[in-house]
Amino acid sequence: MIEQIFTQARSGKIYTDAEMTQADIRALYEIAKWAPSESNTCPMRLVFAHSHEAKARLRPGILPGNQPKFDSAPVTAIVAFDTEFDQHLATLAPHLAESSPFADMPAAKRSEMIQRSAHLQAGMFIAAARAQGWTAGPMAGIDRDAIDQAFFAESSWRCSFVIMLGVADESEFYPRGARLSFEQACQIL
Ligand SMILES: Cc1cc2nc3c(=O)[nH]c(=O)nc-3n(C[C@H](O)[C@H](O)[C@H](O)COP(=O)(O)O)c2cc1C
DSSP: OHIIIIISOOOOOSBOSOOOOHHHHHHHHHHHTTOOOGGGOOOEEEEEEOSHHHHHHHGGGBOGGGHHHHHHOSEEEEEEEETTGGGGHHHHOHHHHTTOTTTTSOHHHHHHHHHHHHHHHHHHHHHHHHHTTOEEEEEOOBOHHHHHHHHOTTSSEEEEEEEEEEOBOGGGOOOOOOOOOHHHHOOOO
């Protein structure tokens, strides 16, 4: 399992024709939803472009160099964050709902907090996908404003990046990049 989620797992580029069903997508969220977040605020939101119609709506928001990858993937998830995440506090963190510490937070700090937790949730979403045998392909080469316009014009959700999902064509993987050594990336004090 360590190999499947970490040491042998790759970021997807081009995908095979293997289907991903709505049941597969739901099963994936049921695992990923247990990721930690600040005060259990759970600010990550996901929009799964699964139908032809949804993919056509999303495609103009994918930068040209990434479009062939996007076209090959059976599903692409828009990873978003909810700027009004507090509306769920009564469910998620009832002890904070009465006098929310987030209500009067300076806008920049609030935005930073929301995105920190949403991105942490997204990382664990990738791990969950790998655990279930899928290849995840994160992509920030997108037009976030265009995606917000196309999907979130009437909503408090905002796009951050996208993650392609499916079964990758392994012959299309880029050469595996190096990683920093413990000495380069870590300190034990
Ligand atoms: C936030 C983020 C944005 C990325 N954006 C792109 C992208 O726009 N296009 C692309 O082909 N790969 C993109 N990648 C994939 C990275 O290039 C890949 O994860 C990295 O090179 C490690 O590859 P590996 O997981 O196969 O070892 C992105 C990855 C992350 C985490």
